[in-house]
Amino acid sequence: MSDKIRFCIVGFGNIGHRHAEHILDNLNTMLVAVCDINIALQNKIPAGVAFYTSLQEMLEKTTADVLCVCTPNYLHEPHTIAGLNAGMHTVVEKPMALSVSECDRMIIAAEKTGKTIFAVKQNRYNPPVQEVKKLLAKHELGKIYMMQVNCFWNRGEAYYAGSDWRGKKDKDGGCLFTQFSHFVDILYYLNGPVTNAEGLVRNFAHQHNTEVEDTGCFVLKAANGAIINFNFTTCAYERNMEGSITIFAEKGTVKIGGQYLNTIEYQKLGAATLPPINITAKANDYGLYQGSMSNHDKVIQNVVDVLFHNQAVMTSAEEGREVVRIIEQMYKGVVKK
Numbered sequence: 042m043s044d045k046i047r048f049c050i051v052g053f054g055n056i057g058h059r060h061a062e063h064i065l066d067n068l069n070t071m072l073v074a075v076c077d078i079n080i081a082l083q084n085k086i087p088a089g090v091a092f093y094t095s096l097q098e099m100l101e102k103t104t105a106d107v108l109c110v111c112t113p114n115y116l117h118e119p120h121t122i123a124g125l126n127a128g129m130h131t132v133v134e135k136p137m138a139l140s141v142s143e144c145d146r147m148i149i150a151a152e153k154t155g156k157t158i159f160a161v162k163q164n165r166y167n168p169p170v171q172e173v174k175k176l177l178a179k180h181e182l183g184k185i186y187m188m189q190v191n192c193f194w195n196r197g198e199a200y201y202a203g204s205d206w207r208g209k210k211d212k213d214g215g216c217l218f219t220q221f222s223h224f225v226d227i228l229y230y231l232n233g234p235v236t237n238a239e240g241l242v243r244n245f246a247h248q249h250n251t252e253v254e255d256t257g258c259f260v261l262k263a264a265n266g267a268i269i270n271f272n273f274t275t276c277a278y279e280r281n282m283e284g285s286i287t288i289f290a291e292k293g294t295v296k297i298g299g300q301y302l303n304t305i306e307y308q309k310l311g312a313a314t315l316p317p318i319n320i321t322a323k324a325n326d327y328g329l330y331q332g333s334m335s336n337h338d339k340v341i342q343n344v345v346d347v348l349f350h351n352q353a354v355m356t357s358a359e360e361g362r363e364v365v366r367i368i369e370q371m372y373k374g375v376v377k378k
């Protein structure tokens with residue numbers, strides 16, 4: 042490997058641009074090529090970066106160390122496997138894929154090629170999440186009794202209008218994959234595996250523009266015995282309202298809140314006091330809608346730290362797979378009422 046890690050990107054939409062920005066900003070990385078089937082995007086490619094409309098052609102003609110997979114959800118599996126087979130590590134956007142079997146095939150390809158899959162779960166870097174993670178690592182909350190996850194966002198007409206994949210059952214998968222997999226991931230990151238899931242879903246306000254649910258309420262059981270109440274909707278009126286996780290435990294109650302897990306909204310703790318955190322200005326802003334916290338600089342830095350300094354992968358393929366397994370379990374647990 043040269044003194045800089047060479048990246049290429051497939052999928053140059055909202056999140057592909059974000060990857061490009063941070064690859065260009067990082068002193069240890071360079072962007073060598075971008076692929077998107079939309080030829081009009083060629084005009085937005087930074088100077089000196091090659092553009093392709095075929096992934097196969099880009100992989101054949103490009104010497105790169107890492108492929109960022111920023112295409113719609115249903116393409117994550119084939120595009121990741123293509124990158125691995127071309128000898129590249131891959132950074133794959135969330136969700137890792139749309140089923141556990143797709144994730145398994147990706148993991149097998151990584152093992153065969155000796156390359157690494159980095160699953161993107163950038164909310165793990167949110168300062169409130171890191172503070173609570175440290176509390177849990179020091180066992181300062183004691184036994185976890187109950188967790189409440191609230192994902193109350195808004196996704197309006199414009200969000201679905203310009204897209205040929207959002208809201209499609211086979212290409213998007215549903216809200217738990219596209220909007221709220223970050224929250225499933227943080228639940229898993231903080232509290233470990235889920236063993237049971239049962240819930241109700243409805244499509245209240247998006248029947249004309251999606252094939253999936255827009256609202257759901259689930260009760261989950263975690264392997265450590267905690268019960269979890271997981272509520273989500275994309276029907277919050279006109280704007281995102283809340284993205285929060287509250288933990289009720291033997292030695293404390295803490296709520297990571299805000300719109301996208303960006304504040305410590307409440308704390309009453311026996312052993313410690315967390316610093317006040319209220320980060321308001323750092324959501325991924327896509328103009329027509331707001332997403333999660335913008336930590337993709339840290340995702341790219343993790344690739345540098347792993348490849349240059351032998352550090353740990355922030356979210357491994359196995360963890361990305363576990364999040365998909367929980368989501369699959371939740372959809373399988375939908376009660377038909």
Ligand SMILES: NC(=O)c1ccc[n+]([C@@H]2O[C@H](COP(=O)([O-])OP(=O)(O)OC[C@H]3O[C@@H](n4cnc5c(N)ncnc54)[C@H](O)[C@@H]3O)[C@@H](O)[C@H]2O)c1
Nearest residue numbers: 052053054055056057077078079111112113114134135333
């Ligand atoms: N981590 C996050 O917070 C975050 C935020 C937004 C999106 N995402 C994820 O990133 C992915 C893309 O989302 P987006 O909002 O950028 O979507 P988008 O529709 O804005 O962009 C997708 C791009 O992929 C291109 N594309 C489609 N098929 C292709 C193919 N076969 N080869 C090459 N290019 C192809 C499209 O032309 C489009 O430009 C999704 O999986 C989404 O879940 C993650």
